[in-house]
Amino acid sequence: MxxxxxxxxxxxxxxxxxxxxxxxxxxxxxxxxxxxxxxxxxxxxxxxxxxxxxxxxxxxxxxxxxxxxxxxxxHFLITLGLSFSIFIGITIVGFQRNGLHFLSFSLPAGVPLPLAPFLVLLELIPHCFRALS
The missing domain is CATH 1.10.287 (Helix Hairpins)
Known part of the structure; x- marks a missing residue:
């Protein structure tokens, strides 16, 4: 019962x-x-x-x-779809919460200011390809 x-x-x-x-x-x-x-x-x-x-x-x-x-x-398309959707979602939430300060995750502490734009661009490339890997 x-x-x-x-x-x-x-x-x-x-x-x-x-x-x-x-x-x-x-x-x-x-x-x-x-x-x-x-x-x-x-x-x-x-x-x-x-x-x-x-x-x-x-x-x-x-x-x-x-x-x-x-x-x-x-199947490659399932894993790629999951990866891209999570990657895009995390990036959107990161920019919504932190604005352009979200890009500072790629800067190590103590980097000289003239090198900052170069390092941000250099670190964005592996960040974007992280979803593929």
Whole structure:
């Protein structure tokens, strides 16, 4: 006999709810460990995107473990599309939050001011090709 609480759900989670909660907790702990220096508000903004990307990649790669199936993440256009969409999204958010100061990520500390424009252009090239690699 299943006991229902006031909200209409089960008081004892079933297997699927336990799996979803396990994945959610795993990704949440991973985000907290990897980007620990940021405030909780920033982590909460980007957590849904990271969770969706993680679960998409997890289940598409697990799909390849089934005999006679095709792993879509092995296809070049899928990985390129994911890479470009995340790259463009991060760049847009970076410019929205920081303006042109976003370009200062490519300047090491203590660089002479006359070299700054040259170094920014030089570092933008690998930054743009990072999505391809």
């Amino acid at each position: 299943e006991w229902a609480d006031e909200g209409g759900g089960n008081s004892v989670p079933n297997v699927w709810q336990s799996l979803v909660e396990l994945i959610y907790d795993f990704v949440l702990n991973l985000v907290n460990e990897q980007i620990g220096g940021l405030s909780g508000n920033v982590k909460q903004k980007f957590f849904p995107c990271i969770l969706v990307t993680f679960t998409f990649l997890l289940f598409r790669n697990l799909q390849g473990m089934i005999p006679y199936t095709f792993t879509v993440t092995s």
